[in-house]
Amino acid sequence: MERYRFGRVVVKVGSNVLTRDDGTLDTTRMSALSDQIAQLHRGGVEIILVSSGAVAAGRSELGTERKLDSVSARQLFSAVGQVKLINRYYELMRDRGILCGQVLTTKESFSTRRHYLNQQHCMTVMLDHGVIPIVNENDTVSVTELMFTDNDELSGLIAAMMDAEALIILSNIDGIYNGDPSDPASAVIRTVEPHRDDLSGYIQTGRSQFGRGGMLTKYRMASKVADEGIEVTVANGKRDGILTDLLSPGSDVVSTRFVPASHSISQVKKWIAHSEGFAKGELHINEGAYEALLRPEATSLLPVGVCRVEGEFEKDDIVKIVSPDGIAIGVGRVACDSERARQVAGRKGGRPLVHYDYLYMD
Numbered sequence: 237m238e239r240y241r242f243g244r245v246v247v248k249v250g251s252n253v254l255t256r257d258d259g260t261l262d263t264t265r266m267s268a269l270s271d272q273i274a275q276l277h278r279g280g281v282e283i284i285l286v287s288s289g290a291v292a293a294g295r296s297e298l299g300t301e302r303k304l305d306s307v308s309a310r311q312l313f314s315a316v317g318q319v320k321l322i323n324r325y326y327e328l329m330r331d332r333g334i335l336c337g338q339v340l341t342t343k344e345s346f347s348t349r350r351h352y353l354n355q356q357h358c359m360t361v362m363l364d365h366g367v368i369p370i371v372n373e374n375d376t377v378s379v380t381e382l383m384f385t386d387n388d389e390l391s392g393l394i395a396a397m398m399d400a401e402a403l404i405i406l407s408n409i410d411g412i413y414n415g416d417p418s419d420p421a422s423a424v425i426r427t428v429e430p431h432r433d434d435l436s437g438y439i440q441t442g443r444s445q446f447g448r449g450g451m452l453t454k455y456r457m458a459s460k461v462a463d464e465g466i467e468v469t470v471a472n473g474k475r476d477g478i479l480t481d482l483l484s485p486g487s488d489v490v491s492t493r494f495v496p497a498s499h500s501i502s503q504v505k506k507w508i509a510h511s512e513g514f515a516k517g518e519l520h521i522n523e524g525a526y527e528a529l530l531r532p533e534a535t536s537l538l539p540v541g542v543c544r545v546e547g548e549f550e551k552d553d554i555v556k557i558v559s560p561d562g563i564a565i566g567v568g569r570v571a572c573d574s575e576r577a578r579q580v581a582g583r584k585g586g587r588p589l590v591h592y593d594y595l596y597m598d
């Protein structure tokens with residue numbers, strides 16, 4: 237049996253990888269990816285697949301003759317396209333002797349700890365039974381502000397939630413280039429060290445034909461996830477054997493690899509780290525608390541360090557921590573509701589408003 241570099245990996249496949257130039261579903265590519273997934277599965281690697289492509293698959297099926305607003309189009313295309321996509325995966329994997337199952341999710345399902353744990357349990361039980369979870373956003377109900385930025389964001393959340401050792405983001409490009417990818421003078425940046433390299437200046441804002449988020453969201457998410465101790469690689473999903481090559485020991489395939497931070501953070505902190513979008517309120521802190529929280533030692537946020545409380549929240553909700561100059565510098569799970577927080581803000585003594593174990597600083 238072949239040995240691979242990791243035991244549990246999240247693989248995200250972008251719409252562009254699964255779509256031909258004419259917009260139709262590239263079933264040859266899906267078949268090639270299924271071959272590799274089956275090989276890795278047999279080699280003992282647990283794989284969670286986050287697959288885009290529902291909207292693109294539905295659009296090519298239905299065509300775009302009637303004028304539709306963007307929300308209706310997304311709902312209609314994804315409703316049809318997701319069935320097509322998952323059916324195809326199901327058949328391809330079954331032909332290779334493995335079972336897959338569908339997990340459709342929404343941003344809301346990550347916002348409360350209970351829903352989060354339910355999802356985690358679902359995917360754990362699937363993996364325990366040798367079933368490959370194929371995850372996508374439920375585009376039929378996630379519209380406008382309820383949407384993830386894109387499936388790159390979703391895949392980062394899933395990697396953190398499932399305690400994966402690695403996240404592989406497959407796009408239609410070899411990695412992140414140090415300039416315009418169409419300029420022959422640009423080259424792929426092979427490794428990104430935590431807290432040392434800032435690549436945002438290199439990234440063009442344009443997106444590829446069928447993608448949603450673009451390279452900038454991939455880069456931001458990848459940096460954050462690597463900081464949580466998970467290796468992230470951006471690679472070309474259209475290259476033959478990409479997954480098996482990337483996961484083989486001593487792999488040197490062209491890609492951008494985000495070196496994971498050497499420390500790993502707790503599961504609950506990983507959830508909190510990805511929860512900024514679900515914050516129900518804000519705790520504005522004073523200079524003393526700001527300095528204390530930036531120190532490397534484990535420090536909780538005490539009532540005395542809070543000068544203003546914004547928003548209405550319940551105990552255990554997620555709140556943003558805002559610096560004296562108005563910048564959100566972290567997120568945490570708050571130990572009391574907003575009414576109580578307002579009563580105790582600025583007072584000496586008392587229990588922390590956000591305990592260190594539930595505090596994540598950017």
Ligand SMILES: Nc1ncnc2c1ncn2[C@@H]1O[C@H](COP(=O)(O)OP(=O)(O)O)[C@@H](O)[C@H]1O
Nearest residue numbers: 250251252407412413438439440444447450451
């Ligand atoms: N510096 C860069 N390096 C690589 N790709 C870049 C860069 N700047 C912008 N891009 C664009 O990002 C695209 C990939 O993002 P996206 O369209 O979201 O794909 P996906 O559908 O795989 O999520 C590439 O096709 C490329 O055009």
Ligand SMILES: N[C@@H](CCC(=O)OP(=O)(O)O)C(=O)O
Nearest residue numbers: 251288289290291386387448
């Ligand atoms: N949930 C959408 C995917 C949206 C998305 O993030 O696409 P992409 O940027 O290609 O990964 C779909 O299945 O069409």
